[in-house]
Structure formats: C-alpha cells, structure tokens
Amino acid sequence: MTVAVVLFTSDLRLHDHPPLRAALGSADEVVPLFVHDTGIDTAGFNAPNRRAFLADCLRDLDAGLRERGGRLVIRSGDVVAEACRIVSETGADDVHLAAGVSAYARRREERLRPALESGGARLHVHDGVVTAVAPGAVTPAGSDHFAVFTPYFRRWSTEGVRDAFGAPRAVRVPDGPGSEDVPARSAVSGVSAGLAGGGEQLARKRLTAWRRHGLAEYEDHHDDLAGDATSRLSPHLHFGTLSPVELIHRARAAGGTGAEAFVRQLCWREFHHQVLAARPAAARLDYRTRNDHWRSEADAADEIEAWREGRTGYPVVDAAMRQLHHEGWMHNRGRLLTAGFLTKTLYVDWRIGARHFLDLLVDGDLANNQLNWQWMAGTGTDSRPNRVLNPVLQAKRYDPSGDYVRRWVPELAALTGPAVHEPWKLRGAERDRLDYPAPLVELADGLARFKEARGLE
Numbered sequence: 001m002t003v004a005v006v007l008f009t010s011d012l013r014l015h016d017h018p019p020l021r022a023a024l025g026s027a028d029e030v031v032p033l034f035v036h037d038t039g040i041d042t043a044g045f046n047a048p049n050r051r052a053f054l055a056d057c058l059r060d061l062d063a064g065l066r067e068r069g070g071r072l073v074i075r076s077g078d079v080v081a082e083a084c085r086i087v088s089e090t091g092a093d094d095v096h097l098a099a100g101v102s103a104y105a106r107r108r109e110e111r112l113r114p115a116l117e118s119g120g121a122r123l124h125v126h127d128g129v130v131t132a133v134a135p136g137a138v139t140p141a142g143s144d145h146f147a148v149f150t151p152y153f154r155r156w157s158t159e160g161v162r163d164a165f166g167a168p169r170a171v172r173v174p175d176g177p178g179s180e181d182v183p184a185r186s187a188v189s190g191v192s193a194g195l196a197g198g199g200e201q202l203a204r205k206r207l208t209a210w211r212r213h214g215l216a217e218y219e220d221h222h223d224d225l226a227g228d229a230t231s232r233l234s235p236h237l238h239f240g241t242l243s244p245v246e247l248i249h250r251a252r253a254a255g256g257t258g259a260e261a262f263v264r265q266l267c268w269r270e271f272h273h274q275v276l277a278a279r280p281a282a283a284r285l286d287y288r289t290r291n292d293h294w295r296s297e298a299d300a301a302d303e304i305e306a307w308r309e310g311r312t313g314y315p316v317v318d319a320a321m322r323q324l325h326h327e328g329w330m331h332n333r334g335r336l337l338t339a340g341f342l343t344k345t346l347y348v349d350w351r352i353g354a355r356h357f358l359d360l361l362v363d364g365d366l367a368n369n370q371l372n373w374q375w376m377a378g379t380g381t382d383s384r385p386n387r388v389l390n391p392v393l394q395a396k397r398y399d400p401s402g403d404y405v406r407r408w409v410p411e412l413a414a415l416t417g418p419a420v421h422e423p424w425k426l427r428g429a430e431r432d433r434l435d436y437p438a439p440l441v442e443l444a445d446g447l448a449r450f451k452e453a454r455g456l457e
Contacts, residue, residue: 002027003092003174007083008034008072009105011098011129011240012057013200014064014167018126019096021165026094029174032065033086034058036076036180039104048190049328049362053198055183057239060199062182070171073179080111087121089177094122098129098240101273102366103280131270132161132244135277145278146271147381153267164246192328195362196235203236207247215254219261223333225316225395226403230332231262234363237269244269269368275381276367283370284351286379290454294349303346303440307338308356310409313439315421316395317341319408326408328362333398339376340389345446347453350377378454386454388447395421411436 004027006020012034014020023030040046062072075082083095095116100106113123127134138155139145146152185191196202210231221229236242244266251259251266276282286292297304306312310321320334330338335357342353354373358364374380378387399405402420406413411434412420419426424438451457 001029001174003029003031003090004094004096005031005033005083005086005090005092007079007095007097008032008061009098009100009240010238012054012061013203013241013243014061014068015200015204016164016166016243016246018129019098019124020168020171022124022126023094023096024168024171027092029090029172030070031073031086031090031092031173031177032061032070032171033073033075033083034061035079035082036074037079037108038077039079039108045358045364045366047359047361047364048188049192049195049360050364051183052185052188052191052195053235053239053328053362055185055188056198056202057200057241059182059184060201060241064167064200065171065173068168068171070173071179072182073173073177074182076180079108080115083112084115084119086177087116087119090174092121094124096124096126099125099127099134100130101135101277102283106280128162128245130240130244131273132248132266133159133270135270135274138274145274147275148383149268149271149381152271152274153264156267156270161245161248164243164249192326192360192362194327196232196327196329198235198239198241198362200241203233203241206231206236207233207242207250211250211254215251215262216256216258218258220258222261222265223398225319225331225333225399226401226407228331232329234365235329238363238365269365271381272367272371275371282374282380283366287371287374287381288379288385290379290385292349292377292379292453294343295347296349297352300346300348304342304348304352306437306440307342307346307348307353311437312341313424313437314341314391315402315405315409315412315423316399317391319399319405322408324357324360328360330361331404333394335372336376337389337391337394339373341391343373343377344388344450345391345441345443347446347450350374350379386451386456388450390443392421392443409436 004023006023065072109125116123133156138159221227248263251262310318312318317338320330320338324330339353342348343350350373354370357369371380375382378385405420423436
C-alpha cells in the first residue's frame with residue numbers, strides 16, 4: 001500500500017482541492033492532516049474569532065471525510081515535526097501542500113522540504129489553491145510584481161484559470177495514525193456574539209444563495225452599508241472552505257455587470273497576495289514610505305481607545321467599529337472609513353489599527369488586512385496616497401437613510417434625517433438627551449494636521 005499525506009492549512013475543503021486530488025491519484029491511501037501550529041499561536045495570529053471559525057471548519061471537514069470513508073487526523077505542535085512524525089508512522093512517500101504567500105508560510109515550506117527528504121519523503125507544493133493565479137505568474141517587465149492594481153487586473157483577466165473540479169467520492173485513510181479530538185467552537189472564549197458559522201457546507205450554501213439573489217445586483221449595491229449586499233464570503237476564502245477558482249468560474253458563468261464587479265474584487269485579493277509574496281516585509285513595514293511620524297499608543301491613547309470602542313463621535317465610524325466587535329466582521333465600506341479615520345483624521349500609525357482588526361476579524365488575512373490598511377494610510381499601493389475620506393459625506397452617500405447607523409449605534413436610534421450623521425448639530429434639550437459623545441476632533445483640524453505632517457501645506 002502506498003501512502004500520501006495532505007497537509008491542510010488555509011484550504012479546509014474537499015471541493016476543488018488540487019493537493020488532495022493529486023494525493024488520491026498517486027497513492028492507495030491518504031492521510032488528511034491538520035496541525036494546530038504552535039508557531040502561529042506565538043506569532044499572535046490565533047485570535048478567538050478565527051479559532052472558533054476554524055473549529056467549525058475542521059468539524060465540517062472531518063464530517064465530509066467520514067462521509068467518504070475517511071477521517072481528519074489532527075495534531076498539535078510544530079508543523080514540520082508533526083508532518084514528519086506522520087510520514088514515519090505511515091511510511092508515506094509524498095506530502096502535498098498548498099502554496100502560501102506569507103513569510104511564515106514560505107519558511108514552513110523551506111523547513112519542511114529538507115526534513116521530509118531526510119526521511120525519504122517528497123514535498124509537493126501546489127499553486128492554484130489559495131489564489132486562482134499564482135502570485136508570481138503575472139509580472140510586468142522589469143519587476144517581480146505589479147505595484148498598481150489596474151494593470152495587474154488587465155493581465156490577470158487574460159490569464160488562464162484552471163478548471164474547477166468536484167469533491168472526491170472516496171478517501172481511504174490508513175488505520176494507524178492517531179488523532180486529537182476535533183475542536184468545538186464552544187471551547188473558545190472571547191468570541192464575538194454574532195460570529196457567523198464556518199465550514200464548507202455552510203460556505204457552499206451561502207454561495208449558492210448569494211449567486212441566485214445577490215450577484216446580479218452586486219455592482220450597484222455592494223457599497224450600501226445598510227443593505228449589506230456584499231457576499232460575506234471573505235471568511236470562507238480566508239480559511240479555504242471555498243475555492244477562488246470555483247468562485248471565478250461560477251461568477252463568469254452567471255455573467256452580467258454584477259459578476260464582473262465581483263470578479264474584480266476577487267482580483268483585488270490576488271493583487272495583495274502577489275504584493276506580499278514579493279515584499280514579505282510589507283506585513284509590518286510601509287510598502288512606500290511617506291516619512292510619517294505617526295502618533296503612537298502613548299501619544300493618542302484616549303483617542304485610539306475611543307476608536308476601538310466605537311465612540312469617536314462620528315456615527316458611521318462608530319457603527320462600523322461596533323459591527324466589528326459584535327460580528328467579527330465589518331462591511332467593506334466601513335473598513336475603508338474606519339481605517340481612513342484612524343490614520344488620516346487622527347494621524348495614528350496604521351499598524352495599531354491593523355493589529356486591532358487582526359484581533360477581531362474572522363477573515364483577518366495578513367495580505368489583505370495589512371495592505372488595505374496601508375492603502376488607506378497612503379503608504380501602500382494607492383496612486384493617490386493623500387486622499388482623505390470625509391466620514392460625514394461618505395455616510396450620507398452610502399447610508400443615506402441612516403439605517404446602518406441606527407442599527408449599530410442605538411443611542412441615535414430616535415434620530416432621523418441629517419441629524420443621525422451629524423448629531424453634534426442638535427441644540428438644547430434634544431442634544432442633551434443624547435448619550436453620545438462629541439466628536440474627538442473636528443474634521444478640518446484633523447485634515448490640517450495630516451497635511452502639515454505630510455508636508456502638503
């Protein structure tokens with residue numbers, strides 16, 4: 001009997017899974033392995049919301065494998081040591097793994113290959129699993145990556161995407177290797193009350209429903225804060241319970257402007273992955289420095305805490321931050337507004353905001369989180385690094401009825417009209433009755449500080 005190991009990481013699915021397909025095609029038995037990597041714990045990325053969602057995903061993956069005659073083998077510890085231990089226990093000849101883009105993922109591959117080879121096993125790293133197009137597959141002349149989205153999108157759009165394939169009918173797993181129990185969400189503390197469920201089954205149901213009822217209107221409504229018309233598939237892309245290849249094919253098959261806009265958003269995700277793959281230091285350092293002298297935790301402790309808690313005095317910013325706390329997720333337009341407010345109105349270091357988002361976001365992806373924060377801070381790939389989003393004007397445009405604000409800021413639930421976005425303009429008893437803070441800073445003052453810091457005046 002020949003044996004192969006599939007090391008699952010951020011690809012927790014059975015549908016359209018190249019490493020699993022390759023392993024099943026080359027070996028009589030396959031060990032589906034997931035390692036609770038203690039290195040991730042010490043790196044600070046094992047946040048409660050993602051641990052809870054991961055537990056759902058692993059339980060669902062194990063159930064799917066059992067339906068096909070197999071099971072998921074779960075271990076904890078150093079991922080290289082545990083993979084080698086499984087190889088030793090089963091006599092496996094091959095280990096299959098999805099390619100990663102972060103510095104941590106690359107170090108894992110670099111450590112894993114010689115360790116396996118010393119035991120007589122081979123490592124096979126597969127592209128087209130976490131992203132549809134491999135990060136280094138599309139490059140401009142004279143550079144190892146695209147630094148501007150639009151030309152990347154043009155090239156990416158012409159790149160052939162492999163066909164998606166279904167889940168295997170059967171997975172035969174050797175009897176020998178022992179496994180830890182599948183984790184339960186209930187064992188995780190500190191989870192956001194409104195956190196959505198995880199797992200491939202839920203992901204596929206959501207995709208089917210949204211493709212039928214939301215995709216066609218996506219272009220016109222994805223920025224509607226109250227309408228909540230985004231796909232909400234980002235957590236499933238982050239954990240790999242859905243395949244980006246399959247999403248692209250299914251959207252293109254549906255056709256229309258909504259599908260085109262959705263595919264463009266999928267490309268943004270791949271754009272950031274190829275930037276981080278080429279510039280791993282961008283996870284912590286400015287991609288393009290503006291020589292900022294950001295305000296730190298010590299400089300702006302009270303303002304930073306007010307921002308985190310959703311009590312800045314700007315209703316749309318506070319609504320978005322409270323949604324983040326309750327759901328472990330935030331509307332895409334809210335992410336832009338809250339990040340822009342922290343970095344350009346309060347002039348606080350983007351890394352402070354990025355860290356807070358990673359502490360709470362269920363879809364807290366290193367490439368997208370860090371590079372989107374730098375986009376809004378003006379230190380990333382944005383060709384207009386000094387743009388400033390006015391939260392009041394943005395609120396009136398993307399939450400014109402005020403329903404999003406009233407949903408998440410109950411102190412303002414009785415307000416109607418412009419007052420819901422500018423409660424500081426109320427006077428007398430009406431203003432006194434509000435249990436809601438005054439703005440942390442006047443927008444004009446924040447803008448002037450930012451311009452002075454950037455040398456724009």
